[in-house]
Amino acid sequence: MPKKPVAAKASAPEPAPAPPAATEPDTRDRVLLEAARLFRHQGYAATTLRQVADAAGVKAGSIYYHFESKEVILGEVLDKGMLNVTDAVRQRVEALPADASWRDKIAAGITAHLWGMLHYGDFTSANIRIYGQIPATAKSRHRIVRRVYADYWDRMLESAREAGELRQDVNTTVIRLFLIGALNWTVEWYNPQRGSLQDLSRQIVDVVFDGILGHTKH
Amino acid sequence: MPKKPVAAKASAPEPAPAPPAATEPDTRDRVLLEAARLFRHQGYAATTLRQVADAAGVKAGSIYYHFESKEVILGEVLDKGMLNVTDAVRQRVEALPADASWRDKIAAGITAHLWGMLHYGDFTSANIRIYGQIPATAKSRHRIVRRVYADYWDRMLESAREAGELRQDVNTTVIRLFLIGALNWTVEWYNPQRGSLQDLSRQIVDVVFDGILGHTKH
DNA sequence: GTCTATAAACTGATAGAC
């Protein structure tokens, strides 16, 4: 049962690994990609390995060469959805100048979360759609990946509050749950034909910061 | 195949219908209730009619006396989730005094939507969780019920905007999608043990109206 | 690495007794 190569072994005199260029994904990656797409639109239990195999261009039996079971595929799809968004947010926030305000960091986090959600749509949408519907074992194995991301936001919001950049009369956990929930749901309704992602991000950041009433001033 | 009695027939000299008191739900209602609960936690396709029957205290074959098919059960669960919330919001908004501002109406709508989502949790959560995962036929039959509710909010937000009570630089459709999405997601994270629904409603209305920064003034 | 063939179990739905 081969695993995805993570790094070249130091001692093996192999040829240099091919650059991760715009080459077609191998069977293993195609299975994950199509599984995410099918989990998203049909749910986990409703998706058969025959469907995944068909979409990936192999026969059902061949999947078991790459994955131990259907649940292992599920685990990888869930993790990939969360980790992609986590990485996108981290990179964007940490790319800000050292003197950036917490307001700037939160705005960057919102923009990056939106971009990540929509860019990895099948993985992220599958994640939020089916998380409440999967076997308890898969759920508990994935929970830590979610916790890490929640903690990242909690620290950011708490710091902003301590710096006086956030309102004091609303719980930061409530803000985090409300905000992330709202952002997650965009993947269910955003339509690129009705406006650019950049424009949507601007509107959402404005509403999150200043509300929908609009007679505010900074 | 009996249908749920909707109103007493004018010509039939039947005894007065029993008051809809705190009596146990009949088999048909129990099936709907347990189906909603199982759809919510397992998804539509993953839920077997044997599971629904067991939970409702009957045998699988008996379900077909009350429902034509599994998909008919699905349709009723989906409609019930949306209609319950729609009714709750309508009643609460229309109960306001005649001179209520649009701001008051929107606040009442948010509070009622939250209450409805959480009070009919299995139906509403099943609805938002599985809507993207059901057969196209069931989807299209349910779509109109969703459209009615979206239109109600669009009219309310548009009126508020025309009255100058809403910011002009954000699309009202974006506001509606973002707001309803955020409110829907509360059913996935709200925990009554961490605070009352009343307190949560207050915090959410405040954040939606004035944002998370907090240095605003009216 | 991918295939075919198959095992063992489960599915929605129907027929007919009571």
Next chain:
DNA sequence: GTCTATCAGTTTATAGAC
């Protein structure tokens, strides 16, 4: 109204050829 029994079709996963 509810039951038992059953049909025809699926499902995940395995074994072994190539």
